[in-house]
Amino acid sequence: MNFIKDSIFGRPDEPEKLKKKIPGPGVPILGDLPTATKWTLANPGKLPMHRTLELHGQFGPVYSFGVGSATFVIVGDPAMFRQVLTHEDFQEHINLPFLKTFGARKGIFMADYERWKVHRRFSHRILRDLGFGKIQMQDNILREATHLVDDLRSRCSEPVETRAAMSCAVSNVINQLVFGKRFDYSEPEFARQLDSARMVTNISLTLVPCRAPPASPRATPSSRPSASARSPGTRRSLDFNNNEADQPEDFITAFLREQVHQDPDSEHYFTDDDLCDIVADFFVAGTDTTAVALTWAALLLAKHQDVQDKVRAELFYLGDTILEKQAGLHYTRAFWDEVLRFCMLVPLNMRHSVRETSVGGYRIPADTVVGANAYAVSRNAELFPEPETFRPARFLDAEGCYCRSPGMDGLVFGAGKRGCMGESLARMEMLVFLASLVQNFQLELPEKERPRFSEIFIGEDGAVHQPKQHRILFTELPRD
Numbered sequence: 001m002n003f004i005k006d007s008i009f010g011r012p013d014e015p016e017k018l019k020k021k022i023p024g025p026g027v028p029i030l031g032d033l034p035t036a037t038k039w040t041l042a043n044p045g046k047l048p049m050h051r052t053l054e055l056h057g058q059f060g061p062v063y064s065f066g067v068g069s070a071t072f073v074i075v076g077d078p079a080m081f082r083q084v085l086t087h088e089d090f091q092e093h094i095n096l097p098f099l100k101t102f103g104a105r106k107g108i109f110m111a112d113y114e115r116w117k118v119h120r121r122f123s124h125r126i127l128r129d130l131g132f133g134k135i136q137m138q139d140n141i142l143r144e145a146t147h148l149v150d151d152l153r154s155r156c157s158e159p160v161e162t163r164a165a166m167s168c169a170v171s172n173v174i175n176q177l178v179f180g181k182r183f184d185y186s187e188p189e190f191a192r193q194l195d196s197a198r199m200v201t202n203i204s205l206t207l208v209p210c211r212a213p214p215a216s217p218r219a220t221p222s223s224r225p226s227a228s229a230r231s232p233g234t235r236r237s238l239d240f241n242n243n244e245a246d247q248p249e250d251f252i253t254a255f256l257r258e259q260v261h262q263d264p265d266s267e268h269y270f271t272d273d274d275l276c277d278i279v280a281d282f283f284v285a286g287t288d289t290t291a292v293a294l295t296w297a298a299l300l301l302a303k304h305q306d307v308q309d310k311v312r313a314e315l316f317y318l319g320d321t322i323l324e325k326q327a328g329l330h331y332t333r334a335f336w337d338e339v340l341r342f343c344m345l346v347p348l349n350m351r352h353s354v355r356e357t358s359v360g361g362y363r364i365p366a367d368t369v370v371g372a373n374a375y376a377v378s379r380n381a382e383l384f385p386e387p388e389t390f391r392p393a394r395f396l397d398a399e400g401c402y403c404r405s406p407g408m409d410g411l412v413f414g415a416g417k418r419g420c421m422g423e424s425l426a427r428m429e430m431l432v433f434l435a436s437l438v439q440n441f442q443l444e445l446p447e448k449e450r451p452r453f454s455e456i457f458i459g460e461d462g463a464v465h466q467p468k469q470h471r472i473l474f475t476e477l478p479r480d
């Protein structure tokens with residue numbers, strides 16, 4: 001057994017090192033707070049993720065620090081990074097006592113193991129039935145891309161805040177899946193929903209539409225117990241005798257169907273709170289991430305006009321056939337890999353040790369938060385020479401064909417059982433929305449923004465690394 005474990009995860013840990021304390025910054029009792037504050041004051045404009053590189057340089061690939069009663073271990077070596085993502089001992093996301101106090105243990109991302117298992121399996125099945133990640137999803141995305149282009153076209157005369165436009169488009173793809181409808185970009189309720197999605201931490205308390213799920217378009221009076229019989233609110237009755245139950249039209253309806261099949265007298269994982277938290281997870285995990293990826297992409301295209309020309313040359317004449325042709329889009333695929341590596345949307349992937357274990361030869365007690373440092377891997381010069389240079393061609397071979405780098409494994413979407421559930425959808429959206437931008441517009445940085453480029457680019461701290469607020473000029477391309 002040990003032989004198999006060692007051959008997968010490397011040499012057994014050296015017993016002497018296992019006894020050693022993990023090195024790291026900070027002082028007794030106050031932990032890392034004073035050292036982190038000092039660093040922040042000395043490095044204005046830099047982000048905590050930049051500090052992690054300095055700390056790896058100082059303490060090695062594994063370092064540790066305390067904040068309050070919690071201990072954090074950060075792992076920045078590529079092999080150890082993948083070990084944390086894929087090993088059974090780390091198959092929970094961050095699990096801190098204050099999160100439990102706020103009840104943030106339902107849904108998928110933060111759920112306890114048993115609940116997570118049920119929710120992930122159920123959600124996976126329903127999303128697949130709804131066309132998630134499949135070519136049929138393309139229609140939804142293409143339709144939304146048309147709305148995005150119309151919106152940008154109506155504002156061509158002035159620079160546009162890209163992030164807001166991307167959020168509307170991406171969020172509507174999730175709205176279609178979850179609620180079975182899209183919102184007009186100018187609807188006040190939609191603006192409120194987008195604001196809520198940004199308030200990641202108290203998302204399940206504020207995401208209004210999921211506290212009052214909209215009625216299904218096929219809602220009819222029912223002869224059997226209905227969702228409305230057990231849960232108050234604005235919900236109308238749903239007919240659960242319907243033979244089309246195998247083909248849900250949206251996630252909420254599918255969940256409510258499952259809910260009425262549960263025994264009301266025994267504990268189950270299909271409560272209204274579970275529904276709210278799963279839906280919140282889809283919005284938080286699926287909206288900001290993809291919208292920010294597109295915002296970075298637009299910014300980099302505006303900055304690197306030569307790259308924009310090459311992407312446009314590949315995508316311009318493809319029209320709506322983009323997803324069918326994607327295997328042959330060598331430069332575009334290389335471009336996306338480089339955008340995602342360069343910008344590192346989720347710089348630290350926070351996991352949690354479910355039992356005592358070890359990483360890099362150090363003992364990790366049970367219940368330790370372990371951060372798989374994707375940012376450090378993305379800046380590893382052995383995997384990605386000159387890592388601070390934005391160069392899509394690093395993912396092309398001598399013939400100009402796309403070649404995936406093993407360094408990208410798990411880097412952007414995580415890996416293992418807890419890997420991202422939305423990767424295929426996100427990749428589709430990124431490709432289709434990008435194509436709609438370069439097929440219709442020339443993207444440029446307005447004069448006013450040019451001197452700010454490095455400031456915009458350093459970006460802002462948060463669960464998702466995003467560029468500082470900026471505007472881009474979208475000039476409509478002539479149609480021949």
Ligand code: HEM
Binds near residue numbers: 281346417423426
């Ligand atoms: C560019 C876009 C996206 C990025 C960069 C991204 C990244 C990630 C990462 C790094 C994780 C943690 C994985 C791990 O721990 O190994 C994650 C988890 C997750 N993502 Fe995404 N994601 C994106 C889009 C989406 C979309 C569109 C959805 C759709 C609904 C989604 C749903 C989820 C869910 C539900 C989880 C939790 C999985 C679990 O705990 O089992 N993500 N994502």
